[in-house]
Amino acid sequence: MTETRWSLLNLVSDQDADDLIAELEAEGYALRVFDGSGVVDKDSLIAKLAETFDFAPGGWDSTADDLWNRLLPDDDEGDRVAVIWRHVDELLQHDLASFLEAVDILKTIGRRAYSSQTVMLIFLLGADRNFARLAQFQ
Amino acid sequence: MAAWVLSLQRSVGNQAVTALVPSISETVIQRKIAKATDGNGPIAEIADSGLTGNEAAAAKQALGYIDAGTALVDQDWAKEKITANGGKVPNSLKKFKWAVAHGNRDGDLPGVKGAGGYLEYYLRKGDDNAAALSDVCRLVISTSTGDVFHTATHYGRDGSPAFTHYRAKK
Numbered sequence: 001m002t003e004t005r006w007s008l009l010n011l012v013s014d015q016d017a018d019d020l021i022a023e024l025e026a027e028g029y030a031l032r033v034f035d036g037s038g039v040v041d042k043d044s045l046i047a048k049l050a051e052t053f054d055f056a057p058g059g060w061d062s063t064a065d066d067l068w069n070r071l072l073p074d075d076d077e078g079d080r081v082a083v084i085w086r087h088v089d090e091l092l093q094h095d096l097a098s099f100l101e102a103v104d105i106l107k108t109i110g111r112r113a114y115s116s117q118t119v120m121l122i123f124l125l126g127a128d129r130n131f132a133r134l135a136q137f138q
Numbered sequence: 139m140a141a142w143v144l145s146l147q148r149s150v151g152n153q154a155v156t157a158l159v160p161s162i163s164e165t166v167i168q169r170k171i172a173k174a175t176d177g178n179g180p181i182a183e184i185a186d187s188g189l190t191g192n193e194a195a196a197a198k199q200a201l202g203y204i205d206a207g208t209a210l211v212d213q214d215w216a217k218e219k220i221t222a223n224g225g226k227v228p229n230s231l232k233k234f235k236w237a238v239a240h241g242n243r244d245g246d247l248p249g250v251k252g253a254g255g256y257l258e259y260y261l262r263k264g265d266d267n268a269a270a271l272s273d274v275c276r277l278v279i280s281t282s283t284g285d286v287f288h289t290a291t292h293y294g295r296d297g298s299p300a301f302t303h304y305r306a307k308k
Contacts, residue, residue, distance in 0.1 A: 056295060058292065058293065058294065058295025058296075059244040059295065060243035060244050061240070061241065061243050061246070062292045062293040062294070062295035064241060065235075065276075068235070072232070072233055073229050074229055074230070075223075075228050077229065079229070101243065101252075105243075108241065113232075116227070116232045118229070118232060
C-alpha cells in the first residue's frame with residue numbers, strides 16, 4: 001500500500017474523520033485530536049486547547065509554546081505526529097482572525113519541527129466544500 | 139511652507155505639525171515623529187530583570203552558551219542525553235527551544251505585534267535535565283537590536299510582568 005503524500009496543512013471533510021485517523025495510525029503517526037465543537041473565538045479556543053492538551057490557558061505566546069511541547073512527539077513516539085482539528089469551520093465562521101492566528105501557530109511549529117527531522121502534519125476537518133473527501137488525496 | 143513641513147503634515151497630521159514647527163529644532167521634531175508614528179512599542183513598560191538565585195544562574199549559563207555560539211547539541215548536559223539515547227537526539231531534547239523563532243504574538247515586546255523578530259531560548263532548571271524541559275523561564279533575544287528579555291511567567295500566563303529587560307545589546 002502506498003502512503004498518501006500529505007502536505008503540511010491538509011483540509012479534509014469531517015465525514016472522513018474516522019478513516020483519516022485509521023490511515024494515519026497505519027502510517028505510524030502519533031495522533032493529537034482536537035475537537036473544535038463550540039470553539040467560536042480566541043478565549044474558547046485557548047480554553048479548549050488547554051483542556052484537551054493539559055496546560056494552563058494564557059495568551060497567544062504561551063499557548064504557542066504549550067502547543068509546541070504538547071503536540072510534538074514524546075521520546076517514545078517516534079518522529080511523526082498528526083494534529084487533527086475537527087469541526088474547525090466553527091471558528092472559521094465566527095472569528096477569522098483567531099483562526100488565522102491558530103493556523104499560523106500550528107504551521108510555525110510544523111515547519112520548525114521538520115528542520116529537526118520531525119514531521120508534524122496538520123489536518124483541519126470541516127463540513128463545507130473547502131474540505132475535500134479523503135478519496136481525493138489518494 | 140518648507141517641503142519637510144508638508145511631509146510632516148502628511149505623516150502625523152496638520153495639528154501635530156503646527157504644534158511642533160514654531161519653536162523647536164528639526165532634531166526634536168524627528169524624535170517627535172518617531173513617537174507619533176510608532177505604534178509598535180510594547181504594551182507595558184518593560185522593567186530591568188534584576189534576577190537573583192537560580193533564575194540568575196540559569197540565565198547566565200544560557201547567555202554564556204549563546205554568546206559563544208554554542209549549539210544546543212554541543213552543550214555538555216545535552217551531550218549526556220544524546221549519549222544516553224544511543225547517539226540520537228531524543229524528542230525531549232528537540233523540544234528544548236534553542237534559537238527558535240518567537241512570534242511576539244501578544245505584543246509584549248517591542249516591534250510589530252505578531253511579526254516575530256526574536257529568538258527564544260529555554261532555561262534549564264538546575265541540573266535536573268528532565269525538569270528543565272518543563273520550566274517556564276526563557277530568554278528571548280531581539281534579532282535586530284540584540285536586547286535580551288527574560289520571562290519568568292511563561293510570557294505573562296502565570297502573572298505579571300510578561301517580560302523583563304535582562305540585558306541591552308552587547
